[in-house]
Amino acid sequence: xQSVSQHNxxxxxxxxxxxxxxxxxxxxxxxxxxxxxxxxxxxxxxLLKYFSGDPLVKGIKGFEAxxxxxxxxxxxxxxxxxxxxxxxxxxxxxxGNTGKLIFGQGTTLQVKP
Amino acid sequence: xxxxxxxxxxxxxxxxxxxxxxxxxxxxxxYMSWYRQDPGLGLRQIYYSxxxxxxxxxxxxxxxxxxxxxKRNFPLILExxxxxxxxxxxxxxxxxxxxxxxxxxxxxxxxxVL
Numbered sequence: 001x002q003s004v005s006q007h008n009x010x011x012x013x014x015x016x017x018x019x020x021x022x023x024x025x026x027x028x029x030x031x032x033x034x035x036x037x038x039x040x041x042x043x044x045x046x047l048l049k050y051f052s053g054d055p056l057v058k059g060i061k062g063f064e065a066x067x068x069x070x071x072x073x074x075x076x077x078x079x080x081x082x083x084x085x086x087x088x089x090x091x092x093x094x095x096g097n098t099g100k101l102i103f104g105q106g107t108t109l110q111v112k113p
Numbered sequence: 114x115x116x117x118x119x120x121x122x123x124x125x126x127x128x129x130x131x132x133x134x135x136x137x138x139x140x141x142x143x144y145m146s147w148y149r150q151d152p153g154l155g156l157r158q159i160y161y162s163x164x165x166x167x168x169x170x171x172x173x174x175x176x177x178x179x180x181x182x183x184k185r186n187f188p189l190i191l192e193x194x195x196x197x198x199x200x201x202x203x204x205x206x207x208x209x210x211x212x213x214x215x216x217x218x219x220x221x222x223x224x225x226v227l
Contacts, residue, residue, distance in 0.1 A: 009153070034215075044156075044203065044218040090155060100146070100171070101205075101216060103155035 002027045004093050006104035013081050014112050021076040021107050023091035032094040033074040034101070035065055039087045047089070050074065061085070083113045115140045117219035119204050125225045126194055134189045134222050136204030142217075143209040145187040146171065147179065149200040150221075156203065162187055163209065194226040 007022040025031060035047040048059025055067040065076045074091060091104040117138045126132055138145065146161035148171075158171030162181040176198055178190040187206075191198060204219040 004155075006155075036218075043220040046215055049215060092156075100158055100161065101156075103148075103157070105153055105155045 002093065002095050002102050004091055004102050004104040006089075006091050006107050008107045009105065010108045010110070012110045012112065015083055016080045017111075019076070019078040019081045019085075019109070021089055021091075021109070023074045023076065023104055024072050025074070025091075025093045025102075026072065027093065027095055029095070033065075033067060034092040034094070035059065035063070035074075035076050036090045036092060037087050038090065044090070047076070081109070081111050083111045085109060086111045115217065117204055117206055117217050119202075119219040119222050121222060122220060123223050125227065127227050128195055129193050132191050132194060132224075134191075134202060134204075134224070136187045136189065136219060137185050138187075138204075138206040138217070139185065140206060140208070140217065141184065142206035143184070145181070145204065145206045146216075147177070147187070147189045148203045148205065149173065150203060151200050159189070159202075194224075196226045198224065199226050200224060 004025045033050040036044045037047045038044050047063050048057050050057045050067045058064045063078050067074050089107045092101040094101055120135045143164045147159040148156040150156045157173045159173055159177050160171050160179040162168045165181050165184050168179050168181055181187055202222045205216045207216040
């Protein structure tokens with residue numbers, strides 16, 4: 001069965017530190033990849049997505065992610081985090097052309113001012 | 114404004130008392146689904162619907178029912194809620210165009226079953 005694994009469950013950083021959150025998926029076929037963010041008390045918002053083309057995708061608020069097909073990975077990065085980036089981050093995979101999203105367990109990011 | 118709405122946003126109930134959480138979208142999307150979010154487990158799909166009168170089970174359907182009588186609405190029904198259904202619930206919708214598309218999520222419903 002397809003699955004998504006996020007390696008870091010809880011990350012604590014100081015402002016201006018660089019961020020990388022790992023995401024690996026298990027599926028050998030065509031996938032569409034997403035990162036969602038959930039700020040405290042709010043609903044899920046799309047941060048960025050990869051469907052095809054350039055494997056380095058840029059999203060909102062300075063986030064980017066790189067799709068490495070050979071490693072089945074889609075890691076999220078940001079060069080310099082801000083206190084306002086404190087949130088929970090979810091990696092998700094859409095397999096084939098179905099509507100179903102398979103989510104990772106989530107990573108809680110805490111940024112200290 | 115394109116959006117997915119859910120009601121209620123917060124609900125505290127008791128075991129066995131039937132409840133319905135409504136979900137509505139204004140984007141004419143064919144596909145709608147329900148997820149529950151639990152700490153350490155991420156979001157898991159409960160039920161989904163590809164169009165009116167077409168519904169199917171997701172990964173964790175036990176204890177839930179859904180219906181899709183109209184394209185815009187996709188209510189989640191708990192006939193006899195139990196404490197293990199205490200969770201944060203999200204409704205989502207997307208279009209079923211030729212390629213993949215982005216899902217839009219509702220604001221969430223926090224349910225507590227005592």
